[in-house]
Amino acid sequence: MIENNRYRRLIIGLGVAAAILLAKLFSVQILNNKYKIDASNNSMVYDIIYPTRGIIYDRNGEILVGNKVAYDILVTPRKIQPFDTLLLADVLDIDPQFIIDKMAEYRQQRKKIGFQTVSFLKQIPPETYMKFAEIEYKFPGFKGQDRSIRDYPINAGGNLLGYVSEVDQAFIKQHPGDYRSGDYAGKTGIEAAREEELRGTKGYHIYLRNSHNQIEAPYKDGEMDKEAIPGHDIVTTIDAKLQQYGQRLMNNKVGSIVAIEPETGEILAMVSSPGIDVSMLADIGKHYKEISRNPYKPMFNRAVQASYPPGSVFKLVNGLIGLQEGTLRPEMKYPCSRGFPYGNKKLGCHAHPSPIDLETAVMMSCNAYFCYALRNVLENRKYSDISQALDKWNEYVQSFGFGHKLGSDFPAELGGTLPTSKYYNRIYGKGGWKFTTILSISIGQGEVGVTPLQIANLAATVANRGYYIIPHIIKASDGVEIENKYYEKHYTMVDPEQFNKVTHGMWRAVNSGFGSGGTASIAAVPGLNICGKTGTAQNPHGADNSVFICFAPENNPKIAIAAYVENAGFGATWAAPIASLMVEQYLTGDVKRKDLEKRVLDGDLMSRVKVKK
């Protein structure tokens, strides 16, 4: 026999452990009634309580997205008794064939459905539901459940808000444990980005069900029920009024407006046109096909996803880099006889006085001046060759937030493009290129690609005289945190004191009056001291793009803005009026330049835009 003492003790210990388990099981299964639901196969029914989704506010507390009540009609197929199909169809305002089809479907899947309750009809308005509720008793097995759905009091920011729709199987799989079929979730925009805060936590009532499948009583008097926790509200940085105004201005035009509060980096308005109307968001299922077939791609948020040549607004960056590098002094004058000659070619310019200094060059948007400015940077003896100089330039431009994603809270944000020496080496071969090969980047053409958000960020950077805060659309509020990076100042590699040398040029571009040579006189609003810079960017698909950035007032700016209108011609023709109207609306709360406003609102440029059909 086995004699080991320790073996015996371990066996005893094993017995004790087994006894502990069995004793606890004995108490749970036999002695204790707490966990018992009597023996006739009764069970608990979980009735899910849906939380209300968080509300989305604008910066002034106006509701952008709220909730309203709608009803789902649910059905428990096993409980259905023969009923008047036509009456039900009439009350619910549906085709009788729909009911017949559904019933056939339930019969087919009866094994799978079992005693479960499934949804029959979704989101019917309260009026229809009331009619149904009156005669609900005639339709055993059917019942209504209230459900809060999204409501959009004002038509502002359809592209930004995003939509909410029922989760599908793939979505449930991607978020294990969080969703069940029948739940709703944000799919795009803020609704998707802030889904976790907005959705809240589901609760449930527990009822006891007897063997006849009837609800008997709340389990333990509701002691084990769980309340639904409403979702957190989200406060956006959007100014609803400004956003709405921007959308109107961009009506029948293709392009974007982005307005930023320079001091905080908060996005005041972001318009991508054509966009999605909020009325479509509420019932996205119905409109989805229509939206996705629209050749102008309204789902595409141009403001953060389209990469455009910046055009002349980019001259500001090149000028500032020249100043910082010391290769450009504000008082330096360069000649311009309708362009910058190189070899036997010429990069053209419009007619204006010559020679001019930096401020005037900004004011009149002289092409030649900034070709000289960039040439001096790239051919600086300080650098061993142009490759090194170009990469230094790239570093500078990156510090303005170009060439990479800014890191805003738009998940779909793109970073644009910015050439490096490696890039040119690949195209032209090592040593196969010089300044004149790439001179179009001096005036924001060629290989430079930026998003409207990045251009607006440039406006904010210049407005702040040298730094930006990453543009963002969500404000911190109760229960909602935003990342620390949205509070940090990002300084460019150009010293703040250099900025004043160009900002006054921008002031003069706007406020020198017609006939002075200033390119943006149309943007002037008396008393607002707008500083701006026009841009006209070549578009290989048709007419030039119209670009304008500005900020106001000159000192202590409250708004920085970029407007980018595709195929609209000169910057001063469309983008400058649009941006300046936005500034006027935001700073004065009203627009006095009614004629200009009318011209913009009525302007229809859609025929100029070429689309792939």
Added chain:
Amino acid sequence: MDRTFHGRSIKQSIDWKLIICYLILLLIGWVNIYAAIHSSETGGMFSYDTRSGKQLVWIATALVIASIILFVFSPRIWEGASIPIYLGVVVLLVAVIFLGIEVKGSRSWFEFGPVRFQPAEVSKISTSLLLSMVLSNSNMKMKKLKDYLIVGLIIGLPMLIILAESETGSALVYVGFLFVLYRQGLSGWWLGAIGMAILLFILTLTASPYTATAVLVSILLIVNSLYGRNWVKWVLISLGIILLVALMPSVWHRIVGSFIPGVSVLDHNPDVTVLQTIKDGARFFFLSKIKPLYILLAVAIGFTPYLIIKALRGRRTTFKMLSIIGFFAGVIMVFSTDFLFNDVLQPHQRKRIEVLLGLKEDPAGVGYNVNQSLIAIGSGGVVGKGYLNGTQTTFGFVPEQATDFIFCTVGEEWGFLGCAVVIGLYIFMIMRILHDAERSREAFTRIYGYCVASCVFMHLFINIGMTIGIMPVIGIPLPLLSYGGSSLWAFTVLIFIFIALDREEKKYF
């Protein structure tokens, strides 16, 4: 040469009882997996679309693996191969942290196409093999510091890596190797002390410092009673004290409540009674600051000198003195755990531990999972609701129904009797392994048997304990019953290596 003795035949030398027990558990597991999923997954019991169908594939492959271990490999290779196997598995354990996929917050799974594999499961086998190899060396007596260090390293290394993978449950299984060490000569005090420390740690965090201290006092009382003469009398006295300790908090709260007028009195006439109440209540106000824990400690410490004197006069002085030291060590442990956890750790670190211990599995914070599981098991009653008639499980409100919480299905549909049978089968299996192990002549086989038994036991106790609320919710599978190939294969290999080793012994003796 004429026919030599080739040993007994397979029929005679294999422990058939063990194998039959293994097969019965597999069958119970498969049948219950189908019960757990039949309402949510469409397809028959055998359809590969369902988890019961897949489990059938796992079972078939497990049987192939078992046959290979029994008939193809020579049982002698295991001892020699233990070092490379162990090192290989350690590499896998580390690699999975960087290369694995994330499942429910822990990186412990490799994914190869449709197949997932968890190195932590295999690590039980490799650690058992190496431990057996090292301990079976005749120089190893578990007396020298060096021996402790080597053994501690072998067990601790995989355990720590698994902890780093956030698989607390799997790591806790390694504590079971203490039983092996105990059998090999580790002092029983160590076993008791480490077990007690883990218990106190978990209780302090999951229940309360009071509960932890009360359990400490109770265990020491019972153990001391059992060791003395007149043990029946002393056990009864101890049980009385334990009852008092258990009831004390609620009694104390009532006493305090009766002395100090409630806030509702203030509400009636705020102008007059505020001052008065403070005046009247002030005398007793200090009472509310006294926690039941302090009373318990004061009484216990008050008795200590008496106990010390008694211990010095009576027999078994060392044992009693060690109990007293153990008490103080335990109290310090409880307080420092509580202090560290609530005052030193940052909120996010605290959250991490809470998640590791399964304290914050559910947002409602009331032990949702355990409650659901208890309701499912509790509603089973004596004989259960009958196969496929379980209702709690149909709605899928018990989490991980087919894997970690498979025991709920057993409890609900087969009742207490079913649970007793399942636990009985496991206990039989463990005892059978220990029995075979004790009879073996090779130290390696014996120690390996103890390792296998310990692993099965730890899984059994932690898993079932979790479903009935006496263990924190740290997901580890129930051996052979839970759905999943990784775990099933690992236990099959673990057990069948032992059966093969055991057979090798019986073949020739």
